[in-house]
Amino acid sequence: MLSQKAKYALRALLMLAELPEDDLVMIADIAERENVPRKFLEAILVDLRKRGLLDSRRGKNGGYRLARPAAAISFGEVIRIVDGPLAPLPCASRSSFRPCEDCTDAETCSVRWLMQRVRDATADILDNCSLEDGLKHRRATGTLPGEETAAATA
Secondary structure (H helix, E strand, O other): OOOHHHHHHHHHHHHHHOOOOOOOEOHHHHHHHHOOOHHHHHHHHHHHHHOOOEEEEOOOOOEEEEOOOHHHOEHHHHHHHHHOOOOOOHHHOOOOOOOOOOOOOHHHOHHHHHHHHHHHHHHHHHHOOEHHHHHHHHHHHOOOOOHHHHHHHO
16 A cells, blocks of 8 residues: 555655746755645655755755656556555565565465565556656546646636
């Protein structure tokens, strides 16, 4: 199951993907627009910066922006950074394999076999959907967050 932390990370990254490459956005602005607790968002953005998804600058004109084009950041990459492996069981994980305590033979376990298929299907979808794809979906299905306010005041 996707954690709330991963959902917040994806929402923040999608917001940053909407902006021109050089625009920096302050944490407070992201938190307000995406309805994310600021302290929680700060920790998420620091992790994403450390992992190379974000650039940041301190100071009055500082903020965050994507470190790579939105097309080069997949949902799968973000979820792995925030939540860890995609496998539903540790025995089905490629990067964090750990046999189940009650399993007598991981190689012949039918539950593991099925969970590996689930992992592969999940990874295929998430790794082949970029922030740019998510942004295209947002645009195709309605206004972007914040646009409804601008339209109402125009």
